[in-house]
Amino acid sequence: MSLSTARSGRPRTSVDQPTRGYRVFQGVNGVILTLVVAVTLYPFLNIIARSFSGERQIRAGEVTLLPKGFNLTTYKIVFQDSMFWRNYGNTVFYTVVSTVVAMVLTTCYAYVLSKRNLKGRGVLVGAAVFTMFFTGGLIPNYVLVTSLGLKNSVWAIALPNAISVFNLLVMKAFFESLPTELEEAAEIDGLSTYGILLRIVLPLSKAVIATMVLFYSVSFWNSWFSAYLYMDRTELMPVTVYLRNLISGATTGGNAGAGAEQLSQVGANIQAVTIVLTALPILCVYPFVQRYFVSGVMLGAVKG
Amino acid sequence: MSTSTTSAPPPGTQDPPPKTRHGPVRPSPRRGWRRALRRDWQLYSLAVLPLLFFLVFRYLPMIGNVIAFRRFEPGGSILGEQWVGLRYVRMFLTDPTFWQVFRNTLWLGGLTLVFCFPIPIVLALLLNEVRRTALKRFVQSVSYLPHFLSIVIVAGITMQMLATDGPVNRMLDRFGHDPIRFIQEPEWFRTIYVGSEIWQTAGWGTILYLAALTTIDEDLYEAARIDGANRWRQIWHVTLPGIRPTMITLLILNIGTFMAVGFEKVLLLYNPLTYPTADVVSTYLYRAGVESNSFSYAAAIGLFEAVIGLVLITGANQLSRRTVGTSLW
Numbered sequence: 345m346s347l348s349t350a351r352s353g354r355p356r357t358s359v360d361q362p363t364r365g366y367r368v369f370q371g372v373n374g375v376i377l378t379l380v381v382a383v384t385l386y387p388f389l390n391i392i393a394r395s396f397s398g399e400r401q402i403r404a405g406e407v408t409l410l411p412k413g414f415n416l417t418t419y420k421i422v423f424q425d426s427m428f429w430r431n432y433g434n435t436v437f438y439t440v441v442s443t444v445v446a447m448v449l450t451t452c453y454a455y456v457l458s459k460r461n462l463k464g465r466g467v468l469v470g471a472a473v474f475t476m477f478f479t480g481g482l483i484p485n486y487v488l489v490t491s492l493g494l495k496n497s498v499w500a501i502a503l504p505n506a507i508s509v510f511n512l513l514v515m516k517a518f519f520e521s522l523p524t525e526l527e528e529a530a531e532i533d534g535l536s537t538y539g540i541l542l543r544i545v546l547p548l549s550k551a552v553i554a555t556m557v558l559f560y561s562v563s564f565w566n567s568w569f570s571a572y573l574y575m576d577r578t579e580l581m582p583v584t585v586y587l588r589n590l591i592s593g594a595t596t597g598g599n600a601g602a603g604a605e606q607l608s609q610v611g612a613n614i615q616a617v618t619i620v621l622t623a624l625p626i627l628c629v630y631p632f633v634q635r636y637f638v639s640g641v642m643l644g645a646v647k648g
Numbered sequence: 649m650s651t652s653t654t655s656a657p658p659p660g661t662q663d664p665p666p667k668t669r670h671g672p673v674r675p676s677p678r679r680g681w682r683r684a685l686r687r688d689w690q691l692y693s694l695a696v697l698p699l700l701f702f703l704v705f706r707y708l709p710m711i712g713n714v715i716a717f718r719r720f721e722p723g724g725s726i727l728g729e730q731w732v733g734l735r736y737v738r739m740f741l742t743d744p745t746f747w748q749v750f751r752n753t754l755w756l757g758g759l760t761l762v763f764c765f766p767i768p769i770v771l772a773l774l775l776n777e778v779r780r781t782a783l784k785r786f787v788q789s790v791s792y793l794p795h796f797l798s799i800v801i802v803a804g805i806t807m808q809m810l811a812t813d814g815p816v817n818r819m820l821d822r823f824g825h826d827p828i829r830f831i832q833e834p835e836w837f838r839t840i841y842v843g844s845e846i847w848q849t850a851g852w853g854t855i856l857y858l859a860a861l862t863t864i865d866e867d868l869y870e871a872a873r874i875d876g877a878n879r880w881r882q883i884w885h886v887t888l889p890g891i892r893p894t895m896i897t898l899l900i901l902n903i904g905t906f907m908a909v910g911f912e913k914v915l916l917l918y919n920p921l922t923y924p925t926a927d928v929v930s931t932y933l934y935r936a937g938v939e940s941n942s943f944s945y946a947a948a949i950g951l952f953e954a955v956i957g958l959v960l961i962t963g964a965n966q967l968s969r970r971t972v973g974t975s976l977w
Binding site for chain 2: 363365366369370373374376377380381383384385386387388390391394402403404405408448449450452453455456459462463464468471472475477478479480481482483484485486487488491503504506507536537538541562565566567568569573584585587588590591592612615616618619622623626630631634637638641642
């Protein structure tokens with residue numbers, strides 16, 4: 345009955361006295377959601393705990409939520425592996441380059457598409473949206489990228505994924521929501537289209553630009569398959585492929601400094617450490633950026 | 649004054665809004681284009697590079713599918729060398745491995761649809777009944793988290809959890825069960841695949857439903873209560889119909905991706921031991937094409953897969969338009 349509950353859901357009225365059955369349901373609901381949270385979080389916490397634990401305690405299955413036999417040996421081994429650092433650096437480099445390319449192309453096209461009076465706008469929108477439902481497929485893409493000579497370069501990752509149609513539609517919707525009067529005024533003041541875009545529209549679009557940069561950089565940071573397909577040498581791989589090779593047993597990781605016996609012994613720990621380090625940037629920014637993703641997805645869903 | 653006018657027009661000659669300009673007498677289409685190009689060439693110039701991207705990296709591969717009907721030589725033309733008709737199509741239709749991977753695809757696609765589609769709806773309904781905002785936020789934040797992780801990390805975590813000395817086997821041990829080598833046994837693959845899919849996507853899937861729930865008119869609940877509906881009846885008669893358009897849209901989209909079941913995840917999680925249940929159309933064509941260099945053969949399979957996907961999504965769209973009146977287009 346209290347008004348304070350109004351924000352969290354439906355306002356309660358006197359008709360809506362919670363029945364006993366409903367109170368039981370509330371209890372059960374709380375238990376179910378607690379279980380959902382536990383099931384979602386447990387694997388993370390366990391991996392983190394494992395990465396700090398001793399090998400013997402892991403083998404004995406003693407590690408659950410907190411590290412047992414706390415030590416940083418595995419971190420040291422991974423840190424000493426020059427290939428890990430090289431691949432980590434590659435990931436940063438590929439992410440930055442790909443995100444810049446993607447942002448430039450997406451912003452340009454989204455701005456064009458946001459002009460309602462532009463002749464041929466429908467065709468331009470359609471050309472993009474159609475690619476959401478029908479794509480060329482793996483083999484023609486592979487053949488194309490290979491014959492363009494993009495193999496073993498960052499362009500094999502950046503160019504084929506330069507525009508995500510979903511992001512494009514989110515950005516288009518944002519541009520459409522900007523007041524047209526500002527652009528008209530700028531136009532009367534003699535600014536060209538490029539000038540309007542750079543000096544009026546983009547400064548007003550910081551929120552959506554930040555969101556799009558996040559969307560793209562997270563997806564490029566997480567991607568592995570293009571690199572796996574188009575990079576031939578280990579020193580060109582991003583850290584995701586390093587991790588993939590580790591979990592598939594293709595490499596043991598931690599090639600520096602340790603004997604073979606020690607390596608096989610700490611294999612599981614190395615996987616845990618690499619998982620933690622690969623996820624680290626995402627886990628660090630997650631609490632701050634999560635709501636942007638949510639609002640972006642809703643905008644895209646409503647307007648797309 | 650149109651918003652899309654780009655070059656500053658000379659004072660006094662500014663175009664009236666296009667609607668009136670096109671008025672009763674419409675200029676010929678060609679003149680319209682010339683005029684639009686002259687007026688908006690700067691805007692069109694911004695579209696050149698993106699269009700080039702779509703042409704080269706999206707539409708050219710679609711055309712590139714002709715290598716399914718032409719002999720392709722690595723290093724030769726990306727459109728192949730000579731027509732061979734349906735040779736490669738016949739090849740995969742008579743290939744027993746193809747039918748096995750096709751069955752596996754239907755299994756995994758079907759199981760994913762059956763489990764991963766309804767769970768977010770249930771979760772959203774449960775979350776919607778939570779009265780304490782802080783708790784609701786917390787549950788949401790936690791459940792979105794796996795969505796942000798790389799598929800490689802998800803595969804890595806899955807394998808660590810299911811390792812012989814991992815937490816799952818540890819729990820089985822506590823109940824007196826012998827350890828199971830989950831990753832090596834074909835009969836476990838489907839469970840592992842669907843399970844990890846739910847873990848990664850369920851929370852994220854609730855976003856759209858929660859958004860849809862907030863748009864339901866409060867008066868409807870009020871009216872239902874006055875008519876004597878309890879909570880369950882309110883959910884049945886007000887909440888569920890309220891989110892039906894969202895449900896249909898997501899169902900159509902899910903059906904559209906039916907054939908392309910988590911290619912990357914299968915590739916990461918499977919191994920030759922689990923091929924009997926894990927190998928799907930896309931992984932088979934990956935091995936045939938990229939690893940064994942049978943590009944034309946693999947392209948034929950890929951085209952088949954894409955066509956089924958397109959048929960499924962248009963079919964589902966038509967069906968839902970006829971039956972419930974909601975559709976994607």
